[in-house]
Amino acid sequence: MTTGLDAINALFARAKAANRAAFLPYYPIGYPNYEDSLKAIAGMAAAGVDGFEIGIPFSDPLADGPTVQAATQVALENGTTVRDCIRAVQELRERGVSQPMLLMGYLNPLLAYGLEQYVCDAKAAGADGFIVPDLPPEEAEMLVEVCQREQMALVFFLAPTSNEDRIERVAAKARGFIYCVSLTGVTGERAELPPDLRAFIARIRAKTDQRLVLGFGISTPQQARMMND
Template sequence: MQRISRAFQQAREAGYAALMPYFTLGYPDAPTSLEVIEAMAEAGADLIELGVPFSDPLADGPTIQHSTHMALEKGMSVRACLELTAELRRRGVRQPFLLMGYVNPILAYGVERYVADAARSGADGLIVPDLPPEEAETLEAACRDHGLALVYLVSPTSPPERVALVAGRTGGFLYLVSLTGVTGARSELPPGLADFIARVRQVACTPLAVGFGISTPEQARLVGQLADGVIVGSALIEAAGRDGHPAQAAADFIRALKQALHSGG
């Protein structure tokens, strides 16, 4: 959790919002996903969200759904994802890792076992989009025991009392879903995003990172002027799958996002 806080602090002191790209572990296959994530780290990602494939990713749009389906077809599992996370650490990737996955695989694996193995693999926190705080006491306790952040999400439709509750329970940062809908590249930012961020800022004590629908460097720049972190997933996966050099394409896209964030600070 301290590494997550330090990443946001370092970005803030440098005058820009932290960049947190998402990539699905095992897509399009395990070796390629490792190469892509290494390239993202070298290109300047501040934190990295590692997608744990699941057969029913209800918060995700077509791009991430396709990537998780392909990863599962190639044999990816929770255990394999943790092994890839550990391999990334062995290869020298130092950025904080957030494992983004759904609750059913965690329950099937075993909550305590999952958190302990995640910590051993080098993860710094968990994002579980379909787990509300009211049902998360066991996972929260395990995360506290093993020093991991459990990151919660709020959306534009969250009422003020709900925002205050979630903001008080989240660890590391608060994930702001920019729109009502699933993940996926969008042609423009949703109206009202600035007001939503300002509303959450009034009650949050942690950094605010915005995800869902951020597709271009210009959109990242605009969000970075309002929030502490910018999360990009679907557009990155699309860029990586556009030609035969996914690691290079991902690195180029990360550099473009970083340049925009620096210019908007």
């Protein structure tokens, strides 16, 4: 089984060969409890999703709407830690989950754990990369260096408000793909996606050939199909 950045590259290569977008759902470890979160992820893996954003609960999730906030609050009340989330990746591998897994969590708990230790422990557990929503590329040198050394993916964000300079900075630092935020605001359901979303994606595509993953507000199969077309 390929691992790390190679696994992320292979994920997108398979989707491209099938002429479709890849699907990477988010799920927080510890909701509704530790064991059931693993069962939910394993169930999605068996259903054939392409990869996972494995959520690390945090007390101040600035980018998340009420649904994710409520789920992560339950996970925190259950005592879920960064170490538990790394252990979850290992247990999911032991249960046969082969899809790439990216740990997704805010910066403060990772700093408390130790960034280099976090990368190394996550790699040993079977993770393939990292998404840190509140880490801008200008402040990410250490994490970039460790991920390069360990051949792990590292994902940065672009939003509709991102200027040309920010697009270029993110494109230069991202490893694996760029996370494109579909709207200004937090995660959660939206009745409609912004009308200028395609123009936003085109603006990024004009600056880089990095793979692009779209998130935030995509809440119906119709919306997902629309962005796949």
